[in-house]
Amino acid sequence: MYDAVIIGAGLAGLATSLRLRKRGLEVLVLEKNSYPGGKMHQYESKGYRFDTGPSLFTMPEYVNEIYELFDEDYRNYYDYIKHTESGRYFFEDGKQLTFYTDINALKKEISEKLDLNPDPVEDYLNRSAIKYNNIGSIFLDTAIHKTTEIPWGRVFKNTPLFMRSGLIKSLNQLNVKLLKDEKLVQIFNRHATYNGSNPFQASGILSMIPHLEQNSGTFFPKEGMKSIAEGLYKLSKSKGVHFKFNQNISNCSKDTVTGRYTTQAEKPYESKQLICAIDHLNFYKNILNDQKLYKKYKKQERSSSAIVFYWGIEKTFSQLGLHNIFFSKDYYKEFEQIFETKIIPENATVYIHISSKLNPHDAPDGCENWFVMINVPAGTEVDETTKQKVRKAIVQKIGNTLNCDIEKHIVTEKIWTPKLIEDDTGSYSGALYGASSNKKLSAISRHPNFSRKYNNLFFCGGTVHPGGGIPLVLKSASIVDKLVENDR
Numbered sequence: 511m512y513d514a515v516i517i518g519a520g521l522a523g524l525a526t527s528l529r530l531r532k533r534g535l536e537v538l539v540l541e542k543n544s545y546p547g548g549k550m551h552q553y554e555s556k557g558y559r560f561d562t563g564p565s566l567f568t569m570p571e572y573v574n575e576i577y578e579l580f581d582e583d584y585r586n587y588y589d590y591i592k593h594t595e596s597g598r599y600f601f602e603d604g605k606q607l608t609f610y611t612d613i614n615a616l617k618k619e620i621s622e623k624l625d626l627n628p629d630p631v632e633d634y635l636n637r638s639a640i641k642y643n644n645i646g647s648i649f650l651d652t653a654i655h656k657t658t659e660i661p662w663g664r665v666f667k668n669t670p671l672f673m674r675s676g677l678i679k680s681l682n683q684l685n686v687k688l689l690k691d692e693k694l695v696q697i698f699n700r701h702a703t704y705n706g707s708n709p710f711q712a713s714g715i716l717s718m719i720p721h722l723e724q725n726s727g728t729f730f731p732k733e734g735m736k737s738i739a740e741g742l743y744k745l746s747k748s749k750g751v752h753f754k755f756n757q758n759i760s761n762c763s764k765d766t767v768t769g770r771y772t773t774q775a776e777k778p779y780e781s782k783q784l785i786c787a788i789d790h791l792n793f794y795k796n797i798l799n800d801q802k803l804y805k806k807y808k809k810q811e812r813s814s815s816a817i818v819f820y821w822g823i824e825k826t827f828s829q830l831g832l833h834n835i836f837f838s839k840d841y842y843k844e845f846e847q848i849f850e851t852k853i854i855p856e857n858a859t860v861y862i863h864i865s866s867k868l869n870p871h872d873a874p875d876g877c878e879n880w881f882v883m884i885n886v887p888a889g890t891e892v893d894e895t896t897k898q899k900v901r902k903a904i905v906q907k908i909g910n911t912l913n914c915d916i917e918k919h920i921v922t923e924k925i926w927t928p929k930l931i932e933d934d935t936g937s938y939s940g941a942l943y944g945a946s947s948n949k950k951l952s953a954i955s956r957h958p959n960f961s962r963k964y965n966n967l968f969f970c971g972g973t974v975h976p977g978g979g980i981p982l983v984l985k986s987a988s989i990v991d992k993l994v995e996n997d998r
């Protein structure tokens with residue numbers, strides 16, 4: 511019998527396994543794939559290496575604190591550098607600008623490229639820091655669905671700031687008010703996509719997100735994003751966490767007398783605590799078979815999904831950096847199509863991540879590895895005709911801006927669609943971040959980190975509180991660790 515069984519060896523499952531192990535628990539992680547990391551995986555073809563999922567790395571200290579728990583130096587497991595840019599932005603009218611993480615370099619760039627007074631951006635980032643440090647940390651570090659866990663003193667102290675934070679405005683409304691210029695507004699609206707949401711609906715409280723990449727910094731793992739998960743896996747193994755791969759869990763039950771869980775894998779595994787580190791909708795629907803809770807949480811709108819092309823490009827482009835954003839002309843229409851009409855946007859914003867810019871080993875000499883992504887509605891079906899249509903539009907859009915026939919330079923290709931994202935990672939409808947944050951109070955309506963119905967059942971990962979993305983997923987592991995300890 512194990513103290514805890516964790517379903518899912520993505521970042522959340524790995525981080526939680528280590529935290530519980532540190533408390534002396536016997537932990538078993540059950541994973542359906544043959545490898546750990548979940549969305550944080552890689553793909554290789556013809557000398558090109560691609561990270562398949564996340565590409566933007568912020569708040570490395572949340573990873574490193576797990577190594578510190580064991581008095582280990584993270585550099586023995588993975589390493590990273592701080593990058594000077596958070597992204598290069600390309601507009602359809604031909605204007606381009608680089609967002610430097612150094613505020614003076616950024617202000618100079620805004621003055622020169624957009625011919626604007628950059629002070630409102632500095633002011634915005636200062637406000638962003640205050641919101642993150644005072645309000646964000648209350649939500650992100652706490653199991654907010656348990657009143658006994660909430661730091662009420664800090665909540666009351668920060669209530670005035672909370673009311674002024676833009677909570678009841680949309681992110682777009684707040685950005686228009688604070689930044690005015692439409693290009694700056696579009697750049698700062700994009701932060702709603704960091705949790706798969708619509709900036710024209712989601713709360714202005716999301717304006718704390720740029721604090722992470724602009725003030726705290728943007729980082730680059732030297733051996734790729736997958737090294738973050740690989741490092742944690744190596745540490746877990748060395749500290750005695752047990753793993754079983756190729757275990758597609760489809761059943762678990764709770765003994766009403768002993769209170770123990772039995773998770774059915776290649777054989778039944780008993781545990782006192784059960785941790786769901788997979789999408790909670792698929793957990794309720796397919797594993798716990800609690801259709802009532804499945805239906806309840808399914809009502810929440812899903813975050814966006816994505817279509818990703820992994821292109822080996824036999825050429826280099828000096829205009830491009832590590833993160834590149836080719837904006838659509840009409841951002842409102844793009845999100846209206848993703849969340850209201852629920853179709854693939856006709857003119858989608860294209861994101862290109864090129865890790866070979868900082869790690870030349872990721873592509874052959876004179877070549878680049880392009881991770882090319884657009885946001886689409888969760889559950890979008892992509893047949894061959896749709897794929898060709900989307901591909902053609904992206905090739906044309908990038909080609910127009912870079913003045914080059916991109917098609918001629920694609921030497922290897924793979925595509926990830928919402929259906930394949932669901933197949934590979936178990937994310938419901940391929941949604942990247944669970945429920946969307948399109949309602950003003952979304953931050954408090956995400957699935958809790960514990961079950962109100964089943965004792966000793968806990969939830970971590972990108973689909974539950976506090977949210978998706980690497981920093982928040984790691985926070986969820988830390989919250990679950992405290993909840994498990996309190997229960998014991």
Ligand SMILES: Cc1cc2nc3c(=O)[nH]c(=O)nc-3n(C[C@H](O)[C@H](O)[C@H](O)COP(=O)(O)OP(=O)(O)OC[C@H]3O[C@@H](n4cnc5c(N)ncnc54)[C@H](O)[C@@H]3O)c2cc1C
Nearest residue numbers: 518520521522542548549564565566759936971972979980
């Ligand atoms: C294309 C893409 C781009 C992204 N970009 C960024 C980014 O730039 N920055 C950022 O911070 N975040 C980004 N994210 C989000 C980030 O990747 C996720 O929030 C995070 O990796 C989620 O980790 P997780 O452990 O919660 O889930 P997952 O990584 O999905 O792990 C869940 C694990 O559970 C396993 N599993 C599922 N069902 C079962 C079952 N029935 N039995 C056993 N095992 C099961 C899966 O195989 C998987 O290994 C991106 C995601 C995607 C897909």
